[in-house]
Amino acid sequence: MRERIIYLIEQYYHNRSTREELDELMNIIQAGEHDGEIDELMRNFYEEIKEGLSSGERNLQQGVSEEMKSTQGSYTEMDEYRKPSVMVLRLWPVAACLCLAIASATFFLLSRSEQQAGEMAVVKKFTDKAEHKYLLLSDSTQVWLNASSTIDYPEEFGKDKREVYLKGEAFFEVKHAAETPFIIHTGTVTTVVLGTSFNVKAYEGQEHVTVSVKSGKVQVLKQNKLISTLIKGQETKVSKINGRDENDEVNNDLVGAWQQGHLAYEEVRFADIISDMERVYNVDITIRNEQLKQVLVITSFSRDIGVKRALEILCKLTAAKLEEKGGQYFID
Structure with a gap:
């Protein structure tokens, strides 16, 4: 290093x-x-x-x-x-x-x-590709930070609110505090909770911020306007631009499944899954067919099977062809 x-x-x-x-x-x-x-x-x-x-x-x-x-x-x-x-x-x-x-x-x-004199000390944690981190915040909230992600939070939360800033993906188990909401900022999308477990996925380059609830209840806002109130087994995909926001039911066992080494997708764009593969396995993958990027895929597999086997599964599901050259992967 x-x-x-x-x-x-x-x-x-x-x-x-x-x-x-x-x-x-x-x-x-x-x-x-x-x-x-x-x-x-x-x-x-x-x-x-x-x-x-x-x-x-x-x-x-x-x-x-x-x-x-x-x-x-x-x-x-x-x-x-x-x-x-x-x-x-x-x-x-x-x-x-x-x-x-x-x-x-x-x-x-x-x-x-210290970002500015007199301000509360701020902690910044990040992960590289193929790396995960577990964090315990000052209020006993637990955070699992997925690959290629960054989170900023104060060393000590204030009495009126608990705020963090996320880029990438994280699973939260928020310590219940009825008078102190827990707020996650991901660009223009804000997630507000009191005490629950849920997953937030907000990688740069993806069209939506996805919030999936495993237990409890959360509110999701866009530019300070309430978009959805979610309970256990529900998910919302909030467009980062002016596209359509989507609410759906989700298999509760799949929420934050990446923590246990499982990669699971329900009607997810092929291009977004490939972006996950690049982060999870720290490899370069090129999709040569533009139409293939928009295909919705349902699949799940263990991270331990390795990138080549994972890509073979995805290509078989989409009738695509996989090619490997010098450690890089190409999909037609």
Whole structure:
């Protein structure tokens, strides 16, 4: 992971970062799971400055990490710091900050968790492809975060409401608190509950935000307008644009089945299932037939069967042809 962090920092400094690489680097810093490696890089940088090596390129590359920590926010704010000329001027102020970092073990935690002075500390957790995470929130709500997903939540919830922000997919078991609603924000779609278990699927690139209830009752709003009130065994698909919203019954055993390693679909677009396959197995899959993308599929299988067998099942159901080349899959 150290090599990956160094690579991302170099990309950032040389103004070569893709949007995905910027996201990855900011997530690493905010998640706090590699503070040790980042701390070590900062220490090395400081030692080199003390030895008079401040003109070296590596110093600039490592110094940019601290600049990034002080510029968490929009990409517009970050972009003005990506210019090498500005970075050179800021090199020695960065070194001064590093002195404070070495003197205080809490420096990185503070720079990561405070979005603005005086605000509640915010935690950001994310998963890569083929990765899941279990989270226990401060109110004892349990969250299972699916692959390629991100969730933001406060370290401690307030007394009047509990709010989280989700990109991707997660299964929630919300701790009941009658006076404190639990609110999940997914773009323009908001899910409000008091205490229940349910699944929210809101990946970028998919047409709908899907909310499926396993127990209890939830309210789903779009742009602050009530769309549906769901109970056990019900599901709603809310269009992200101005398309049609859909309510349906759902097999309760299938809600959040991915937690137990089962992939189950009831009348789901072929293209959306393939997107799931790419996340679950961390592979590249190309659909060469545009009409095939819109075909609705009903199927289920264990994740453990592997990507090739899973794709063979999907292709058999849709009379499609599967081809593998160099670790990539193509479907005609």
